[in-house]
Amino acid sequence: MRIMNSRGVRTITAAVAVALIATGCSSERGNTGDDKGKKDTFVFGAPGDPASLDPALASDGESFRVTRQAFEALLEHESGGSKLVGGLAEKWESDADGKVWTFSLRKGVKFHDGEVLNAKAVCANYDHWFNWKGTYQSSAVTYYWQTIMGGFAKNEDKETPKPNYKSCTAKDENTAVIEVNEPSAQLPGGFSLQALAIHSPKAIEAYKSQEATAKGDAITYPKYSQEAGTVAGTGPYKITKWNKGNKEVSLEAFDGYWGEKAKVKNLVFRTLDTDDARRQALQAGDIDGYDLVAPADIKTLESAGFQVPTRDVFNILYLGMSQGKNPALKKPEVRQAIAHAIDRENLVKTQLPEGGKAATQFMPDTVAGFSEGVKKYPKDTAKAKELLAKAGASNLSIEFCYPTEVTRPYMPNPQDLFELMKADLEKVGMKITPKPMKWNPDYTDAVEAGGCALHLFGWTGDFNDGYNFIGTWFAEPDAQWGVKEDKVFSAVKAASLEPDISKRSDLYKKANEVIMDYLPGVPIASSPPAIAFGKNVNPPKVSPLTQENFAELSFK
């Protein structure tokens, strides 16, 4: 029988246990069920189902968590870090103004379906994406392609951004050259995204035969992206089965992998929607690890002998303000008052996982471009009060949106955070009207449309470039903020157009300072999303980008 690890049910349990033992009811499954096949199967509890097995059609972490084990992009991040390293490309370089990117590919790389990786294969991928039509052009389907490379060969809708991708040419067997129209801060980081991971040309051909939409009335993902079999990458695992009923994606180690082969033969991602479900499954020994551990559970798990390695922070949680929604926010004093009112330290101390830091700007200190010199807004209730008075906005009443029933890597418990901030803001005499919404789509839609005067939101970096953070918000006017401050935009733009990495990060520093002077919203904190593993597991290196490589893990 397992050790009792919950003070709560312990007493009841004790009673029941006695009864059970008395009736000779042993924990039969406890013994047999667990070690059955466990040695060669690792089960990971994922917070959500993947949307698609084709990373190019996905934009959510859960899809990427799975595909990352089976697909590799031209560039990757170092294991456990955020530094760009070679992926399928051993070396890469760009011309002076960052428009021509040359990749010398790794030799002897095989796809799961036996195809060989070469420059042609790479270009087949990029051309496939570039020539998408119909529903594939919906930003809901190909979000990342459109962010990194802009639009398509033939844009079908004026909403779609103009293409930045120009061409991909196979210079020789193992050299692929990708050209873009404009230098972009999304590069080279963008090349490391799963959304731009390289598929087997054979698979690509198969994809082309399938339309993304079955009926006119909704986005139906193509069959190949919903069942294992067609998709084929070069990763250490190959996807063998997606059992939607059981909410399980099964992967199997790929013998032909070019690098160090996976140590555990079978890898299974099992969706368990709630924190509790995942925690209990781990405690019950039904799974070997899970992500997004509720901060409250970290100590519990550790004291019970489970492993909860801490990731480096690579995200930012902020209190967004929509000036469009509530004009009072147009007054700098009001925004500053709010910043001074909020007790960030307390949030970090009591709510966020250990390793969390109060934020001073819209990016974590792990990102190149983080500036020490930004203007700071420490907690100061008195100051906040007087600022409000100065703005003639004492007892200002304002709407505060927060998401319910959701855990985000940067925001483990939105409702509690909201409650605390609400209390802080009320202390300085503001009236708060709570507006809880379902995360998806209500909340995200409302926030992005600028429908929430105050709101909690955040971002986890895709790759280590400042633009991946501040660029997403402050490159141009954005409904979410309703900011009309050219100083801000130009500062960010300037940085984004600078091809030289080191120069660029200096420009990001300046941009950050400009942004924090203007204070479009209040950066709250950066905190590492906690991930947990079973006692008998040697966990993989945990990644700040939450890009763990499960091929590294093994059983003790």
Place this chain on the structure above:
Amino acid sequence: MLRLVVRRLLQLIPTLLGLSILLFIWLNRLPGGPASAILGERATAADVARINRALGLDQPIYVQYGRFIKRLLELDLGTSVQTGQPVWDEFVLRFPATVELSVAAMIIAILVGIPLGYLAARRRGGWLDVASVSGSLIGICVPVFFLALLLKGIFAVNLGMFPSYGRLSTGLDATHVTGFAVLDGLLTGELDASGDALMHLVLPAVTLSSIPLAIIVRMTRASVLEVVGEDYIRTAESKGLEQKTVRGRHILRNALLPVVTAIGLLTGGLLSGAVLTESVFAFGGIGSFIRTAIDARDYPVLVGFILFIAMVYVLINLLVDLAYSVIDPRVRVH
């Protein structure tokens, strides 16, 4: 008999029609309307426009309703926002799990409830009576999800007697024949699979059975008490029949009539409880699917499910009536 079936099936039509109207109105009342209901996250104005065109939302309302009905008749319940797959397929995929769970729960409720209720009535005022009555009263008052969490915490997490989630341990997967894990295992001879599926079934089924069990106990008890006082029982006694004959043939047989009806209605209600139970035990049935659909505002799924349930419900009632007309001769005539 057949006429009854036909009549009831015909009655099904107006019910569903009315329901579809309600749903149609509802869908159109939704904030943002059907388009945003169908589209998922990051739906651009372009998408919405495209959808509206596709849905023909520019046409007059009755035309739209016509299309709506037409699609329903083609079993086209739209596409799930969460999975991007046809709603109907999703149901077909998940329904067996829920049926399996509900049936298991019902079996427990019946096998425990009827004997318990009977004994309670016979030993009226005895400790068993008091225990089962108060037990059933409490049973009704415990929120299902709390019970589920409690059972899980004790038997899965702390005692490790049962798995804490799912229908089957990973790696094990009985090849699909019926979709009922337990059955499939038996059919395909993968006994370990069905055994495993059974273990997975225990906790959710027990949780789900709590309310029907409570109700069945009390109904059986009440109706036995009532029947015992009937003249024909006195007649049976006056004939000097053996006790078992009197109890079995005369008391129980009559006492169960109302219980049967109740069981039918309860089965319909189970689906509601399944949403909570399944989501606690991450049981891959419609219930947990709906729960996530609720979280994700997956309206096509919800609409589809409501229609689906309505049908199931009416069919169940039909079955009950049939069963009733078999066991109660008085119903058969007319």
Place this chain on the structure above:
Amino acid sequence: MPLLSVDELTVTFGGQGRKSNAVNGVSFDVDQGQVIGLVGESGCGKSVTSLALMGLLPRKGVEVGGRADFDGVNLLTMSQNEIRDMRGSQLAMIFQDPLSSLNPVIPIGIQVTEILQRHRGLKGEPARKEAAALLEKVGIPDPTRRLKEYPHQMSGGMRQRALIAMAVACAPRLLIADEPTTALDVTIQAQILELLKELVDQEGTALLMITHDLGVVAGLCDQVNVLYAGKVVESAGRRELFKHPTHPYTHGLLGSIPRLDAPRGEALSPIRGSINDRIAWADGCAFAPRCDRYELDCLSGPPGLSHPRAADHQVRCLHPVPQSTQPTEEVPA
């Protein structure tokens, strides 16, 4: 020796707390093949008496006292199983409401055969044959078809006949009929009474006829016991009783029957009040409150039995009705 001799039978309901005596020391005898009437208003304890004899009273909260010897054996002290074996084979009973007395969800056939199986060990085909024969005997046409029918498919008369068939299935020696005709319309009543008479005549079964209907008594009974508030207040042969009702209550009963031969304009003389306004026998005559002949001494303890006219005519009254005022009843033969 009488087949059944009931001696000071008492039945008390409601164990602790408020007791109420339903039967207050009833005594009477039933001889082989005799038809005995037990007459009284509803609530006088006649049905309770019969249930007590059959051992059908609930065990809990009921006290049964006195004796009821069925050829020498006291029914009241028998064990559950002993009395079970008696019921249906030795003693049988017919109840008031044939519809509610038949199990609605079981075919008549089975309800008949089950008793045959129990007491005569008949199973399957022979049982069915016998059952059909029984239905035949009680005058149900096309019995084999009827066997398959359910109570609700039969007429009231048919149902009562079916009940009777079950009662006589094992040729019991004593048949108790509790208001067998009250629930039926007059024409049927006659038939049923006719049937009962035939059966007892043929089989020599003793019949204890419980009724409030003096007409029934007049038509059927050899000996009549008039019950009031759980006590026999008058007991006599049929002719004697009808000729010379001596107890004021009996007198009143007869007086309240409309009669054709009554002189025009003569009003009926109904008994005033209801069975509910009574006093406890212990304090005196329970009928006193309703009695015109009531005197203070009626309240000096329970009145005993006396034989003002003949030895076989017992009356429990201190002030019996004097002969002059006797109604002269033409007793139907």
Place this chain on the structure above:
Amino acid sequence: MSLQATTKANKVDRLAELTAQSETSAGVSLWREAYRRLKRSKMAIIGLVIIALFVLVAVVGPWVAPHSPSAQLWRGEVFPNKGLFVGPRAGNWFGLDNLGRDEFSRVIVGARQTLLVGVISMLIGLVIGAAVGALSGAAATLGGKVGQRVDTVIMRFTDIMLALPSLLLAVSIAAVMGQSLTTVMVAVGVVQIPTFARLLRGSMLAQGGSDYVLAAKALGVRKRRIALTQIMPNSLSPVIVQATLSLATAIIEAAALSYLGLGNPDPSVPEWGVMLAQAQRFFDNAPMMSVYPAVGIIITALGFTLLGEAMREALDPKLRG
């Protein structure tokens, strides 16, 4: 005074007193009889006591609560992210919740919200349901051909509503109305409508067939009058019972809605369902946080159920014991 007279006199007196002794319990009205039995039923007593306590707390709660239920007075002392909570202690008898608020005060104040949800949603169900039921019942019993058709239409409609799992119905309503306390009440209330409707209709049909109604019809009493003065009053008892019972279900349903995240949006206004749903996350570290509201819900629901059941038994002659 003549001896004759005296004897006559005490004859009567004596008789009178003796008659008085043997009591007669004839012709007690259904309600009085029911009330008599209710007073004797343990279930009813327990139920009433619980309800009384609950209502008392709900009413005076906000005044007797030692602290503000929403003030994070001990914010610094609770560390959810380290699994450190503060259990019962002097001043905070139920300890603190995950945001450093006084759990005891929250439970106390929460009672009112819970009662509110229960009562209002019950009323919604009762009023609308009864109206619908009465209408179709009256139509069926008195309306003749047309009435019967009206009746069937209405019943089809309730069929539809019955066909929907209550939770889904609630969710659908929430989807249209948005998330709010009112939504919860309406949702839970609407779910109750068909039950009440069918119940009232059923017993009205039963009454409709009864002799006194036939008599009234025969006497040519106006139909509306019959419905209102004869049928309705006699059909109400099951409805009253149901009302009591549905108070319990309402409270539980509300809790379920909260668990599905559709509960009262403003979490700083404590409500047991929401509290329970919220506390689940900390069950391992602070089990009592879930236990307090859970026990509150269960006991309260039990109280109403007990009373309801007792009433049902008291009103049902068949179940007399």
